[in-house]
Amino acid sequence: MDSPGTCNFAGLPCAPDGTAGGERADAAVVGVPPGAGGTSEAPDDGPGAIRRAARPMPAAYDPATDTEIFDRLRVVDAGDLNVPSGGPGAVAERLARIRANAALLAVLGGGPAASAPAVAAAAGAAGRPLTLVRLAASAGLATGDPATGAVRWMIERDHLARVFQIGLRGFGATRGDLRWGAGTGAEYWSMADMEEMGAAPFLDRIVSVVSAPVYLSVDLDVLDPAFAPAVAVPEPGGLTTREVLGVVRMLARHVDLAGLDIVGLVPGRDTGGATALVAARLLTEVLAGRAAGISPGAVPAPA
16 A cells, blocks of 8 residues: 555645546656665655655746746645565556556655666656656666666666766766666766766757657756765765756756656755755756646646
């Protein structure tokens, strides 16, 4: 049984099945706590911390785009999954049931292992491999547990047609892992690239070449620890909050978004709640961007 009592992101209606008033929702928020499916991640309440940081939005007006978000989107909160065993496949199956009632799933982690079943569910709903755009400090290409090798897990199961990674830095990846990823066609935009050219050229490339629907994954460790200290492995030299918000906003408005996740929060380290606040804002930006791309009075076609 899932946990509908956790349905409180920004005051959204609670709908464990993902429907909006009995009809198909435009988006459903769902939490995948660490350890879901029996992964090796230590349990904590990352999704709950993000929900608590999300301020209620009775008006939900975005002045940047002159958009009333909830006038254009029917958004619900489906609560947290309770899948104690079965691995990523069991989590993906439960997410797929919710996705059948919502055009978009916004998954809150939890650790990076949540990305693997979330992508599997989104690819299944799309009926084709997806384009992954992932913001993270690490490449996620290690073998074994999806907690450290989520991207490899997705590629090996043919869930992805293309991979674009932004913000890589540090010394966690091996030469072999990165070469393996590049051999599959994955493209990397490291922090060194960001410092030299900014994000615009890479985003222009994504928009110009993608044909498959885009899955957006944000590991909060992509941010510099000055902005998001509460992650498992803080890595100096990351993106600013403003830079990440800009990337997310642009993608939400200009690509066919098949799903998204925001992962990597470690609430026990989040003194003052700054990292959870960034995570909540990122999801709100996606909803605002998606709403801004819809003509007034229109709703997205069912996927």
